[in-house]
Amino acid sequence: MRGVSRVSYADLLERLTAEDISSAAVATRLANELFAVVGLLDTEHGLRRALSDPGKPAAEKGAVVGALLRGKVTRRAESLVAAAAEGHWATSGDMVDAIEELAVTAMVLAAEAENGLDDLEDGLFRFGRVIAAQPDLRAALADPSLPSEGKGRLLDTLLRGKVTAVTLAVISQVVAHPRGRSINAALDLCAGIAARRREQLIAVVRTAAELSAAQRRRLAQALARSYGHAVHLNVVLDPSVVGGISVQIGDELIDGTAASRLAAVRRKLAS
Numbered sequence: 606m607r608g609v610s611r612v613s614y615a616d617l618l619e620r621l622t623a624e625d626i627s628s629a630a631v632a633t634r635l636a637n638e639l640f641a642v643v644g645l646l647d648t649e650h651g652l653r654r655a656l657s658d659p660g661k662p663a664a665e666k667g668a669v670v671g672a673l674l675r676g677k678v679t680r681r682a683e684s685l686v687a688a689a690a691e692g693h694w695a696t697s698g699d700m701v702d703a704i705e706e707l708a709v710t711a712m713v714l715a716a717e718a719e720n721g722l723d724d725l726e727d728g729l730f731r732f733g734r735v736i737a738a739q740p741d742l743r744a745a746l747a748d749p750s751l752p753s754e755g756k757g758r759l760l761d762t763l764l765r766g767k768v769t770a771v772t773l774a775v776i777s778q779v780v781a782h783p784r785g786r787s788i789n790a791a792l793d794l795c796a797g798i799a800a801r802r803r804e805q806l807i808a809v810v811r812t813a814a815e816l817s818a819a820q821r822r823r824l825a826q827a828l829a830r831s832y833g834h835a836v837h838l839n840v841v842l843d844p845s846v847v848g849g850i851s852v853q854i855g856d857e858l859i860d861g862t863a864a865s866r867l868a869a870v871r872r873k874l875a876s
Contacts, residue, residue, distance in 0.1 A: 613692035728772035
């Protein structure tokens with residue numbers, strides 16, 4: 606989102622985070638209601654255009670939301686959707702994207718209420734690794750001919766007891782309603798929202814051997830000093846690393862592995 610859409614989204618996010626949501630159950634219900642609204646607006650194109658039409662008065666669009674949702678969702682969800690309709694958007698798609706990001710943020714608030722933000726980020730990352738490594742599973746979950754209920758049952762079988770309930774709920778939502786994205790892209794979106802909630806950066810650490818708790822802590826502290834933000838570590842065991850570690854934060858790669866040094870030597874010998 607850019608320009609006017611970014612400003613409107615920031616206003617919505619401020620509204621959501623200003624809410625007194627200390628219960629995981631309340632946050633999860635709000636998230637599910639917002640996800641349902643996203644699904645409705647994705648299928649009802651005329652309604653989506655009407656609610657995002659800059660030529661219509663804000664009060665009129667808010668009244669449409671009230672007539673549509675009152676009694677069907679909580680007042681908190683209705684208020685957020687009405688505020689979205691009353692905002693200014695570069696495209697109708699930006700408005701729907703914003704409501705979806707509010708839904709994910711509500712799930713993050715649910716995880717936070719249970720002191721489970723680390724578990725949520727780790728679960729999203731590890732499931733992304735599983736999806737990347739298993740093309741048959743990825744194809745099955747991305748298959749548009751497989752009903753959402755079937756995908757939900759498959760995910761429940763794979764993940765129940767292995768991730769938190771909030772993590773499973775987030776994954777189930779983005780898999781059932783990918784909205785034109787790959788599963789990994791959707792998981793990255795959710796992980797990014799969770800990281801921003803804690804104003805963290807996410808570092809993908811590749812190492813040949815598991816890091817101890819003390820090593821993880823020291824690495825996280827060193828990266829936090831370098832970047833000026835708390836850093837969440839996603840550790841990947843990778844035998845090809847040989848020795849040392851590599852750390853990737855966004856587009857920046859810090860590579861201190863023996864494999865990279867050997868590759869550099871080979872390049873020099875070949876030149």
